[in-house]
Amino acid sequence: MKKAIQQAFSPLHAEEHTLENILNRTGPARVSFLRPARTLLVAAILAAALTVTAFGADYVLNNREVFFFDTLEALTAQYSQAHPGNAVAVAVPSSAEESKNMETSAEYVERALSTGLFDEETVLDAGENGAQRWRTAQCYSDTYGDIVTKYRASPDFAGGIEQPGLLDWDLTALAKTMAPDTGGQLVTIIRDAGNKQPLCMKVHLGYTSDAGKRLTLNWVYDSTWDYGEPEYILNDAYDESELFTTDDGVDVLLLSYDGQVWASAYSGHRSVQFYTTAYTLGEMKELVNELGLSAALT
Amino acid sequence: MPEKDLFIQRAQRYMDDLFRLAFSWLKSRADADDVTQTVLLRLYETDKIFESEEHVRHWLVRVTINECKKYWRSPWRRTEDFTDYANTLVFEQPEASGLFDAVMALGPKYRIVIFLYYYEGYSIEEISQVLKLPRGTVGTRLKRGREQLKQTLSEEVSL
Structure with a gap:
């Protein structure tokens, strides 16, 4: 029975880019979440704020002070230094079509x-x-x-x-x-x-x-x-x-x-x-x- | 070995098993993927000192189960057609497909016990600890899960 159950679940695999998503832009790990609620939760719990200008640069709003970063890596490095032991997770929103599910x-x-x-x-x-x-x-x-x-x-x-x-x-x-x-x-x-x-x-x-x-x-x-x-x-x-x-x-x-x-x-x-x-x-x-x-x- | 390399090695070793565990609970590929990523992220950021690879595996299973519980409470679960996903899977043995469908047709409380016992090789005592359930309850669920599986599979054969 044990072998049969293991065979039955063996075709299931984690999403192809799972590891890449986590390691992408490392320093602290970055992960793409797909759901709206998670997006908002993540947004709230991180003690940093990030946005990107039209030029693709990132900046952080922190207590109303604005810090500019050229890359997300720089931002996450800054975050990591300020909050050791925490990982930075930046959300990716679901499309309207995906949200229908x-x-x-x-x-x-x-x-x-x-x-x-x-x-x-x-x-x-x-x-x-x-x-x-x-x-x-x-x-x-x-x-x-x-x-x-x-x-x-x-x-x-x-x-x-x-x-x-x-x-x-x-x-x-x-x-x-x-x-x-x-x-x-x-x-x-x-x-x-x-x-x-x-x-x-x-x-x-x-x-x-x-x-x-x-x-x-x-x-x-x-x-x-x-x-x-x-x-x-x-x-x-x-x-x-x-x-x-x-x-x-x-x-x-x-x-x-x-x-x-x-x-x-x-x-x-x-x-x-x-x-x-x-x-x-x-x-x-x-x-x-x-x-x-x-x-x-x- | 550098910390990052060790993480990559462990992530590659365990990610499919974590996905399977999460899927067996949540019955949703997208949710199971989210849980897998979350758990691996936790592994990446933890400063916990593991005594052995077995310790890592137990820790990952426990964190995965906790994450699945959180998803269950969330109002943002995805609704997915299980059949759509099952149809994309390629089974080496034809009978494995029937068994997979039969396990996934069990109620979640039977499904997770069956999965932990047979797939992960956990003992009743270990399942009792990881799910925080009395041993007797785990034993009963295992028995009922087996009975339901047997019934489903014998019905399929008789068809």
Whole structure:
């Protein structure tokens, strides 16, 4: 049996350029990630910001000071020196066509409600009432310990979220132009199984425009991860990239590529990410202004 | 051996196995590729001192499993047609294709145990440690996974 299983999996091989992707532009390793969420996460966790001018040179925004680098190697060397032990990872965005293969909001919500997002969840309670559905489950998590996770799905969340002590965010500005994606709104709260303190809260909201374009919003509070005051990478792999400051003083990383726009902002234990095919980068600026991101990040 | 050369040597040695492990969990080529890259990047940047190559392999398996768990929780998983990918694979033995399909048709919790036991050669105790599951649970899953495989494969033969 062992030999048969090994033979059965032997035709599978890692992508041809895996090693090249990692070693390319070494110093610190560089890797190309293909997914939007990873792109934004990477952008947030690196304490450096990179963009490329029309001449192909790279420069770093660091605490509002601008450092110019001729090459990415020089940038990564600088980063490595400042942050020993960390690798630099620079994202490459998915094309619009590739992004179509991403799970839809409704598929994600369905997965969370039917199987949960952790291993070995013991379901304590589950049910539905009209368009609202829920599941409460207990499990052990490597990150959080013994936890109780409550998943709640409801189209009402598309208009705003109110969770005492964690989030009070009016989303009507968004709901004015986009319709809630059917079955695509989920609020997940992870609590300590003993003292019931919230350890993590995730909001995932899917919207659709009349033209069938989409927008997803992910907001996360995580007690185990502190972004502090992050700096952002502006990446030349995108058509446009910009660090934009909203009227209420929140720095937002805006990126666009192949008809898609990503926006993300991080502060302390909170983060917010948007992905859309319905807005231009300019329209996204208006949206993040209207939504009052400071309410979501403090 | 210079650090970079050692990394390249290890990456070349383990990357296919890591991809297979990630694929057996996530059932998505693109996600498995992302996990493989992430894990190798972690290998590149770690300052951990490994006692032996066996230690490296165990460490890589554990990191791969943790990365797969993260992907499972993410709202950005890819939806892929498994058949499209399976059809591109060239199996040396015709029966290997049926076995591959049968393993991949198992639920993820059975699939990963079967993979670790038969492909990686892990013992029940080692699987229990790496998946953080009681030994009894691993044993039960292994038994049920085998039973389901047997049933699927015997149905195929009878067809």
